[in-house]
Amino acid sequence: MERIYKNKYDEGQVILIDKPLEWTSFDVIRKIRNLIKIKKVGHAGTLDPLATGLLIVCTGRFTKKINEYMAREKEYTGTITIGAVTPTYDLESDPIDFKEYAHITPEQIRAATEQFTGEIMQVPPIHSAIKVDGKRVYELARKGKEVKLDARLITIKEFEITSIDLPKIDFRVVCSTGTYIRSLANDFGAALGCGGYLSKLCRTRIGEFTLDLAESLSSFEQNLAI
Known part of the structure; x- marks a missing residue:
C-alpha cells in the first residue's frame, strides 16, 4: 500500500491543507513528508504560526509549479x-x-x-x-x-x-x-x-484554490489509510 502512495505523490500532486493554528508552514510539510514517505514536498506561500487557512502543498513534479501558485492573488x-x-x-x-x-x-x-x-x-x-x-x-x-x-x-x-x-x-x-x-x-x-x-x-x-476545498491534516492522514 505504501508503494502505491509513494508512486502517486512522486509523480506529483497538489494538496490543499487548512493549516492548524500554531503550526508553522514547515511543520505541515514535515508532517506530510513523513506520511507519504517522499522528500520532494513544498508549499506555495508561508503562513505565520498564528494564522490558519489555505496552504497549497505540492509534491513530486508539481513542486515546479510552486512559484506560479505563489504569484497568484x-x-x-x-x-x-x-x-x-x-x-x-x-x-x-x-x-x-x-x-x-x-x-x-x-x-x-x-x-x-x-x-x-x-x-x-x-x-x-x-x-x-x-x-x-x-x-x-x-x-x-x-x-x-x-x-x-x-x-x-x-x-x-x-x-x-x-x-x-x-x-x-x-x-x-x-x-x-x-x-x-x-x-x-x-x-x-x-x-x-x-x-x-x-x-x-x-x-x-x-488564485482559484479556495479554503472550502482544503482538508485538515488529520483528514488527510485518515484518507491515506482508506
Whole structure:
C-alpha cells in the first residue's frame, strides 16, 4: 500500500491543507513528508504560526509549479485589534503603547481603508523571514539589532470592514503576492492614530484554490489509510 502512495505523490500532486493554528508552514510539510514517505514536498506561500487557512502543498513534479501558485492573488479574513501595537505586529509578542480608541467612529474606520486600497508602498515587518545580507531579519530583530527594510509596491484590490466591535475590527482583504497583512494591521492602526495589531488571520483563497476545498491534516492522514 505504501508503494502505491509513494508512486502517486512522486509523480506529483497538489494538496490543499487548512493549516492548524500554531503550526508553522514547515511543520505541515514535515508532517506530510513523513506520511507519504517522499522528500520532494513544498508549499506555495508561508503562513505565520498564528494564522490558519489555505496552504497549497505540492509534491513530486508539481513542486515546479510552486512559484506560479505563489504569484497568484490571495484573499484573507481576520481581525485587527486597535488601541495598542506589538513589536511583531501580531500576537507573537505582547501589546504595548496603549492608547484610547473609544472616540473612533465606524465612519472613520471605513474611510481609513481607502488609503490602503490600490497600489501602495508597504514596509515588511522586521519580524519576517526576509533575508538581509544572507540572514533572516527576524533573527537580527530578536538579537536587538537595528533592521531597516525598504518599502515595496503591493496591490490591495479589496479592503472590506466586515464587523466592528471595538477594539476589534474584522476585515476581508484581496491582495497581491508579497503583501504582509501584519504590516497592513500596524499601518491601519497608525492611520487611526491609536495603533493596531493583527489578532486573527485566515487565508481563504490563493488564485482559484479556495479554503472550502482544503482538508485538515488529520483528514488527510485518515484518507491515506482508506
